[in-house]
Amino acid sequence: IRGGNKIFFDKKNDLAVIELNEPFSKNSVLPLKNFEDPLTGSDALVIGFPLMDFIGWRQPSITQGLVAKSTGLIDNPNHILISSTMNLGNSGGPVIDERGCLIGIAVAKLDKSLIYEEKGFIPEDINIAIKPSVAVTMFDGINTLKCVSTKKFERTELYEFMLAKVVNVIAIE
Secondary structure (H helix, E strand, C coil): CCCCCEEEEECCCCEEEEECCCCCCHHHCCCHHHECCCCCCCEEEEEECCCHHHHCCCCCEEEEEEEEECCCHHHCCCEEEECCCCCCCCCCCEEECCCCCEEEEEEEECCHHHHHHHHCCCCCCCEEEECHHHHHHHCCCCCCCCCCCCCCCCHHHHHHHHHCCCCCCCCCC
């Protein structure tokens, strides 16, 4: 990342956004008009670079699920619960719906071993994303989000549409 870029961060929600002075291309930008908090039951597709050592790092993977709940664990209003598969490396990646609207930012996977130790069973398909309305609080002047896209993409079209918008960021301390 070149100098002069802006970095916005929200320590409370463990979220950072980098505003690039020069996007890679016009197709690499997902405008704020494509952000929307989802409804329970909406499609939820996670795109990212999980388990790079095994899956690879040249192209992102995509997994499909749905918004299981429009609030997070213990009804956290900043999160949504999704059934889409997530793994280490998905964090920070987009969660989109069938219109290509950003409906979340992948943030966490439920710790199955901890739940098993505490409750005696293994939960399935519970993953957590930050709502777009929480993410945009880092920017001034944005009060409401409603995605303007109406076209429903086929999965292959959606993947192609998102390819330039999903990049692998590796943080080094």
